[in-house]
Amino acid sequence: MRKAHEHGCVGRKGEDTRMDPKDTLSERREQLNRSLDERRRIDEEVERKKARTSDAQGFAQAMRLSTEFVAGVLVGGGLGWFADQFLGTSPWGLIVFLLLGFVAGVLNVLRSAGLMAEHKIRAADDDRAGPARDTADETRRDLD
Numbered sequence: 001m002r003k004a005h006e007h008g009c010v011g012r013k014g015e016d017t018r019m020d021p022k023d024t025l026s027e028r029r030e031q032l033n034r035s036l037d038e039r040r041r042i043d044e045e046v047e048r049k050k051a052r053t054s055d056a057q058g059f060a061q062a063m064r065l066s067t068e069f070v071a072g073v074l075v076g077g078g079l080g081w082f083a084d085q086f087l088g089t090s091p092w093g094l095i096v097f098l099l100l101g102f103v104a105g106v107l108n109v110l111r112s113a114g115l116m117a118e119h120k121i122r123a124a125d126d127d128r129a130g131p132a133r134d135t136a137d138e139t140r141r142d143l144d
Contacts (some may be wrong), residue, residue, distance in 0.1 A: 061113075068112050069105040076101015 080097025084090040 065109050065112055068108040072103075072105025072108050073098065073101045076104060 076097045076099070077094065079101070080094035083093030083097060087093060
């Protein structure tokens with residue numbers, strides 16, 4: 001005990017606390033492996049939850065987009081059928097409005113999916129109307 005105390009390796013109760021460096025290294029390695037295994041398990045759980053969430057979100061978006069399309073076609077077909085009944089233009093009203101409903105359904109799907117940004121359309125409209133507005137403004141200023 002005297003030797004251990006001289007080297008500063010005495011524990012609280014006077015025990016020799018010196019450890020073999022290989023033992024401390026293996027303990028640290030085991031502790032690191034345990035913490036890495038725990039981290040991997042947590043990461044796998046998070047990934048599984050994300051996968052379930054993204055699957056549900058994808059399914060919900062697919063249902064919404066298909067509903068948008070079907071609604072457009074059905075409304076167009078219904079309007080065409082009513083037009084044929086009241087105007088006696090069978091089957092032309094149904095054909096024309098069914099095609100219009102198809103186009104409206106496709107546009108609704110594109111709009112809902114975010115593939116047709118309204119600000120791009122507005123910018124294009126402003127570009128087309130921009131020079132005409134400028135010319136009209138200049139004409140008004142000249143008249144004043």
